[in-house]
Amino acid sequence: MATTARQSEAQAQFQFTKQPYVEDVGPRKIQSIKFSMMSGPEIMKASEVQVYDSGFYDQNIKPKKNALLDSRMGPAGSKMGIICETCHGDFANCPGHYGYLHLCLLVFNVGYFNAILNILKCICKSCARILLSEKERVSYLKKMRNPKAEALQKTATAKAILKSCKPKTCSRCGYINAVVKKAGTVMGIIHDRSKKFTDDTDKECKAALSGTRIQILNPVRVLGLFKRILDQDCELLYLSDRPEKLIITDILVSPTAIRPSSFVDGGRSNEDDITSKLNTIIQTNASLRQDLDGKKSTSQCLGDWELLQVEVAQYINSEVRGVPLSMMQSSKPLRGFVQRLKGKQGRFRGNLCGKRVEYTARTVISPDPNLKITE
Structure with missing residues (x-):
């Protein structure tokens, strides 16, 4: 009898319902809301x-x-x-x-494909470090960590970092980085190093690296690079979470x-x-x-x-x-x-924002709502 009573109390405490969940903990202040992708374990x-x-x-x-x-x-x-x-x-x-x-x-x-492309443009394709000199890295990191900097300023700093990370030889491992661009396939990415080999390049180096001029960056290799990106480099790229969550392992x-x-x-x-x-x-x-x-x-x-x-x-x-x-x-x-979400027939405009309410009027030619009635 005692076991049955405890089971009924547990079911009453954790009852599934479609009603909104309201936790009686008293008034609280929300400090921040963080949006991110879910990882495979999550x-x-x-x-x-x-x-x-x-x-x-x-x-x-x-x-x-x-x-x-x-x-x-x-x-x-x-x-x-x-x-x-x-x-x-x-x-x-x-x-x-x-x-x-x-x-x-x-x-x-597919929703973050351009973000994946921009991250690959900014990091070394061998050691996964950001393609900035140590002096530039410290300077940009100080700007991103400035407590007075607003979101628009950090976005502008991230764009400046993207422009500064040009294809070049990595100063940390010596790897030759070239142009990263979309491939001819639907969601393909290639690392084109063909233009980095000139006529002055040593013949032995050309023969050894002939098979690595155009490299395909598939999701497995990209995930390996993203896992090795330092947390400080994620701050420079203005990422709110780890970049490996941009690769889908589970649906x-x-x-x-x-x-x-x-x-x-x-x-x-x-x-x-x-x-x-x-x-x-x-x-x-x-x-x-x-x-x-x-x-x-x-x-x-x-x-x-x-x-x-x-x-x-x-x-x-x-x-x-x-x-x-x-x-x-x-x-x-x-x-x-x-x-399902976008457009006039989507969830937001079609269902959530299209409610019909009694005793209200609708106009499509009204001026600025901040103006006074006499203006």
Whole structure:
């Protein structure tokens, strides 16, 4: 009886609900808010289940385990009578729970691709130190640490640092750094050192370095460089968090509450665009894992790796440019997260800012609201 009472008290204390959580701790003052990306371990910690199986339902029309509609992430629909296995709530009461999808190879985050490119332009591609002299580094670091400096001033300082980090030989390790630019692929980055070798370069050096003139900076190598960047150099680049979080190792699978499933005539299920794209990513990830385990050719592995990069990029932003026609899954692109948020039909302008309120008027020709009525 005592054990049952303690269990009921614990359930009452940690009850899942869709109501906003309000902690009764008295008045407090918020000092700061920090926005950053979630790392792989943080994604796993926030998740309830690992998703690795493709498909949606089994033969008994029940959500498959470790798939995108797993009941541990919440009920898949309102008319199915499914109960959440995590909080034991139905579709109306379950707030939804996250899952995670582990990628067998890393990919770039399309939303921060330009930021990744700028960081690579500023660091040595061998020792990962910033391409500034010690005198310049100390001077810029003093400006970034100035307590009176505002955000706009620090942004201007970061832009000045980016201009100062020109392609040159590293003063610390002697590595020859050249131009870093986008490759011809969708999310490719190359380190072009061909212009650094002139006619005066020693013949033996040319022969030894002939295979390293144009280097491909894939996500695995970029992650290795980012992990070796010093915290002081992160301050110079005006980064609020570690740069290795810009490389995707795990995908956070959203709860089924925001991508519900429904059945149409004929017993077929109609899935959300996010669910369909995640299913494609799972299939591509499984194919790439089979290629790596089966020791397939390098060209085939690289092709599947590039396809995985494209699928993850379209999962975030379905309007990403430069996708080859051979990698287009269908003529009608699926809506990614960016398309759900931006624009007139997005969440902010279409839902949050478009509320209709009684006893109010709307005008589109009003002047400055700060003016007085008599002005």
